[in-house]
Amino acid sequence: MAVNISQFSNVDKIFLKGFLKNLFSDPLQIEFWDGEVENYGNGDAKFKLIFHEPISKTDIVKDPSMTFGEAYMTRKIDIDGSLEDVVASLYNNKESFLHTHTQLAKLGMILSNSLKKSKENIRHHYDIGNDFYRLWLDETLTYSCAYFKSPNDSLAKAQRNKIEHTLKKLGLSEGDALLDIGCGWGELILTAAKEYHVKATGITLSTEQYKKVQERIKAENLQNHVDVQLIDYRELKNQKFDRVVSIGMVEHVGKNHLDEYFTVVNQLLNEGGVSLLHCITSIEDGATNSWIDKYIFPGGYIPAMKELVRLMADHRNYLLDVESLRRHYGKTLEHWAKNFENALPEIRKTKDETFIRMWRLYLNSCAASFNCGNIDIHQFLFSKGVNNTLPWVRA
Structure with missing residues (x-):
């Protein structure tokens, strides 16, 4: 039975849209791997995130810090704007994943x-x-x-x-x-x-x-x-x-x-x-x-x-x-x-x-x-x- 890759990509994109919607404290623009562009927040975008490939929902849920860090390293994600501003916008939103400890991070403590x-x-x-x-x-x-x-x-x-x-x-x-x-x-x-x-x-x-x-x-x-x-x-x-x-x-x-x-x-x-x-x-x-x-x-x-x-x-x-x-x-x-x-x-x-x-x-x-x-x-x-x-x- 053939696997429909685009079907899984669409699932990942739907999840990613919801995950990113309230993640940052500043307005931003997202460009997905299929060319679709979304704007989040009020006002002009402070920076733009460009996703060249789908990012697995499973990986994000398991450990978002690791997943997005590795995605940037391997150029699955690019940034148009200041990288420091992007991370600061995550930190300034107290609900973002950077303010939570994943199970993997807790393991590192012991x-x-x-x-x-x-x-x-x-x-x-x-x-x-x-x-x-x-x-x-x-x-x-x-x-x-x-x-x-x-x-x-x-x-x-x-x-x-x-x-x-x-x-x-x-x-x-x-x-x-x-x-x-x-x-x-x-x-x-x-x-x-x-x-x-x-x-x-x-x-x-x-x-x-x-x-x-x-x-x-x-x-x-x-x-x-x-x-x-x-x-x-x-x-x-x-x-x-x-x-x-x-x-x-x-x-x-x-x-x-x-x-x-x-x-x-x-x-x-x-x-x-x-x-x-x-x-x-x-x-x-x-x-x-x-x-x-x-x-x-x-x-x-x-x-x-x-x-x-x-x-x-x-x-x-x-x-x-x-x-x-x-x-x-x-x-x-x-x-x-x-x-x-x-x-x-x-x-x-x-x-x-x-x-x-x-x-x-x-x-x-x-x-x-x-x-x-x-x-x-x-x-x-x-x-x-x-x-x-x-x-x-x-x-």
Whole structure:
């Protein structure tokens, strides 16, 4: 018996029309694979979605984030307009699928990040190659939220602002032992050693980052002041530090290992020592996204603020300062997305269009998520026991 493909396409289109009708907060236009055009919302369309192929109703119902993310990657869907605006329009509609957790996403919250699995997850993202990241990051090779003292700051200036802002909060003194968990390409530990004359140690699970930090230490003749290790923070043994900083790392720990993170940090800190945790947070329950988990950050988990504060209290840490940098991260991601597009001629020499569309979606959707307040980012400053030596005020 012959199968009528057009019949199934019509079923998918009928479902898709109903699904899309009230999905966005802005007026838009939809062009379907058969040339039919629909307009939704009142007023002129802010953007246009073009469906080149039918999208399975079953796949959408099962996991809309994964289905539409993969459809964009493989060019089943194109967008005429700003990709960030499209995702923002979804986030601004509180009834959209981006505000619900699919069963697959919930499953990601309970998977365990063992030592072996953590190393695999980090290398999936960070070992793409230093040359790739160098094309669209700033000259400091800082891959985390910048700090814009002025909206007109360059990305490099804002990243240096963030390093300065972070190190000042830590209240460093000459000779202090500083640990950076997830040190990236080393800008913070190098700056701390040069400007605050501390003994700085950085650790990473990325082979590419490890090699680059080694090069930078040697190039700046800082071998006696800066050390970098290719190691998991849980593998540090019999070492003590006056200060521990972690920027953009705890999101990789996983829900089941958050308590372990604070246990290890307390073990590493001297009594009265201070730690700064800089991480993406969610307002309510912690969050995952199945598409992000599969293609961008496997094993990732965004903790809720209340989870982190409760864990600090459980470990008898004193919470000293909390600051939101949400708007700063939205702006940082917009810089990265623009730099990424400008670097496409070079990127295309080594990456295919599916990879490019994947990263374009990742950068723009994250910018939209921060700018819309769907997720936040905070710096938490806390001490192990009482510390009465830090400055009286943040300034």
